[in-house]
Amino acid sequence: MAYTVGELVAEFLPAVGVDTAFGIVSVHNIPMLDALSQRNAVRYVMARGEMGGAHMADAYARVARHLGVLFSSTGPGAANAVPGLVEARFAGSPVLHITGQTATKFIDRDMGTVHDVPGQTDMLEAVCKRAFRVRAPQEALPTLMAAATAALTPPMGPVSVEVPIDIQRMEVARPDWANIAISLPPPPPPEAQGLAAAIAALRAAKRPMLWLGNGAKGAREAALRLLDLGFGAVNSWNGRGVIAEDDPRTLGGLHGAGAPPVAEFYGSCDAMLVVGSRLRGHETLDFSLKLPKPLIIVDIDPAANGRTYQPDIFVQGDASLTMNAIADALEPKGDAFQRDLAALKSRAVAEFASTLGPYESFPATLRKVMPKDALWVRDITISNSAWGNRIFPVLGPNDAVHPVGAAIGPGLPLGIGAAMAGKGRKAIAMVGDGGFAMNMPELWTAVQEQAELIVMVMNDKGYGVIRHIQDYAAGRRFYHDLQGPDLMQLAQLAGLPGLRVSSVADFGPMLEKAFATKGPVLLEIDMATIGEHPPYAPYNQARKA
Numbered sequence: 001m002a003y004t005v006g007e008l009v010a011e012f013l014p015a016v017g018v019d020t021a022f023g024i025v026s027v028h029n030i031p032m033l034d035a036l037s038q039r040n041a042v043r044y045v046m047a048r049g050e051m052g053g054a055h056m057a058d059a060y061a062r063v064a065r066h067l068g069v070l071f072s073s074t075g076p077g078a079a080n081a082v083p084g085l086v087e088a089r090f091a092g093s094p095v096l097h098i099t100g101q102t103a104t105k106f107i108d109r110d111m112g113t114v115h116d117v118p119g120q121t122d123m124l125e126a127v128c129k130r131a132f133r134v135r136a137p138q139e140a141l142p143t144l145m146a147a148a149t150a151a152l153t154p155p156m157g158p159v160s161v162e163v164p165i166d167i168q169r170m171e172v173a174r175p176d177w178a179n180i181a182i183s184l185p186p187p188p189p190p191e192a193q194g195l196a197a198a199i200a201a202l203r204a205a206k207r208p209m210l211w212l213g214n215g216a217k218g219a220r221e222a223a224l225r226l227l228d229l230g231f232g233a234v235n236s237w238n239g240r241g242v243i244a245e246d247d248p249r250t251l252g253g254l255h256g257a258g259a260p261p262v263a264e265f266y267g268s269c270d271a272m273l274v275v276g277s278r279l280r281g282h283e284t285l286d287f288s289l290k291l292p293k294p295l296i297i298v299d300i301d302p303a304a305n306g307r308t309y310q311p312d313i314f315v316q317g318d319a320s321l322t323m324n325a326i327a328d329a330l331e332p333k334g335d336a337f338q339r340d341l342a343a344l345k346s347r348a349v350a351e352f353a354s355t356l357g358p359y360e361s362f363p364a365t366l367r368k369v370m371p372k373d374a375l376w377v378r379d380i381t382i383s384n385s386a387w388g389n390r391i392f393p394v395l396g397p398n399d400a401v402h403p404v405g406a407a408i409g410p411g412l413p414l415g416i417g418a419a420m421a422g423k424g425r426k427a428i429a430m431v432g433d434g435g436f437a438m439n440m441p442e443l444w445t446a447v448q449e450q451a452e453l454i455v456m457v458m459n460d461k462g463y464g465v466i467r468h469i470q471d472y473a474a475g476r477r478f479y480h481d482l483q484g485p486d487l488m489q490l491a492q493l494a495g496l497p498g499l500r501v502s503s504v505a506d507f508g509p510m511l512e513k514a515f516a517t518k519g520p521v522l523l524e525i526d527m528a529t530i531g532e533h534p535p536y537a538p539y540n541q542a543r544k545a
Contacts, residue, residue, distance in 0.1 A: 004170060154187075202271055217276075230337055401415075497514075499514055
């Protein structure tokens with residue numbers, strides 16, 4: 001019996017450790033998905049839109065720390081996936097996007113065949129780390145291997161592979177899957193000259209801070225060695241949980257932007273070691289946050305040298321190898337600095353919480369009720385920008401997912417993808433009603449898959465973040481009110497439990513009920529009743545002329 005490229009694609013995924021994929025079946029991926037359906041080795045999650053499917057694959061990849069796989073059709077289907085691929089690129093997420101393509105004799109000729117978009121490869125190349133096209137049956141396996149390797153090689157990112165429909169049906173030799181494995185390059189050791197300079201600077205420092213980013217997520221033990229030597233720590237919002245944020249030696253996501261006590265504290269520090277972080281403008285008030293000097297940046301990517309902040313010292317190398325090498329060369333610095341940091345943390349978190357108006361108790365209540373191994377997923381809703389990114393403690397490096405690119409809308413599908421990767425761990429996705437509306441049909445995906453997911457909708461009946469930005473930037477509000485469905489009726493229609501929180505006192509008990517419920521739950525926070533959420537920095541400040 002003939003063995004086809006479509007069957008090869010279906011068998012490739014479990015051969016490299018993939019057990020879940022997301023997407024939509026369509027005319028230009030039927031041979032691949034038919035083969036997938038006949039093997040029962042990969043769980044296929046049927047998204048309601050390619051954008052949602054791409055976000056699901058992204059979150060799956062972040063939580064599983066392995067390939068998140070998306071199938072799409074060609075042309076409009078591949079284009080619909082672009083927002084999710086863009087977010088995966090922001091997040092450094094290893095997403096493998098397998099898309100159809102029109103038959104080879106029609107590609108890029110603008111002949112009007114079904115779903116044909118001339119320049120599809122250019123479109124995907126613009127938003128992905130790499131984009132490949134299978135041009136002959138014998139190229140299918142090496143192309144897939146190259147794509148998976150590129151996605152998983154740091155700095156990680158999304159990679160697309162186009163498989164033309166006629167090639168999917170062509171015969172190919174069946175690989176010996178027992179001898180197929182992804183081989184990643186070894187982590188690069190720290191560059192010697194930069195490492196020596198970093199060690200000298202950190203030996204002299206008495207109050208050094210460690211800033212941990214996404215690139216340090218696999219380096220917890222090395223980071224803890226530095227904390228045991230007397231360093232204090234903070235992390236980027238994409239580096240949450242590298243150090244468990246209930247540790248008094250780390251400020252977690254309260255890294256200074258919009259937190260005056262932290263920014264002031266940096267003035268007492270005499271070095272900052274940044275590991276695997278872009279120091280994004282979104283998180284540093286467009287680079288106006290003053291960081292301690294000397295500023296030492298460690299990154300596996302040489303392009304990180306001076307990309308945002310200009311370092312005093314740059315070290316190219318793997319996060320874990322570099323931090324371990326630094327720890328090997330240092331003596332303990334005592335615990336006086338860490339005592340100061342712990343006192344600052346307690347004060348700064350309390351001060352920040354006091355700016356949240358009626359929602360002051362929400363972060364602590366959620367952390368108390370939420371299981372320690374639960375997954376914390378957020379949209380870019382005002383509640384996340386105010387407190388979800390900053391003072392809600394994240395305990396594990398793969399436990400938190402949010403739109404790094406600051407888009408609204410991904411929260412629900414990110415929650416579904418995280419729940420699929422959690423393998424029974426509960427996930428909670430905090431979304432605004434505006435962002436929820438953008439991917440609302442994916443609620444049915446959650447129900448169909450019986451995802452262990454709480455969808456917590458912060459419902460202020462409009463674009464709350466935009467209202468505050470308009471107040472700050474324009475002095476008036478416009479185009480911000482949204483008419484939406486009654487969420488309890490929507491829950492009933494979708495076939496999942498619906499719970500509503502109408503007071504601060506209800507929040508804890510309703511959370512307990514939601515976490516105790518098996519399968520998906522829709523939890524509405526009625527902000528119109530509880531009260532408007534105050535603006536957060538910089539939109540809570542006087543506008544500069």
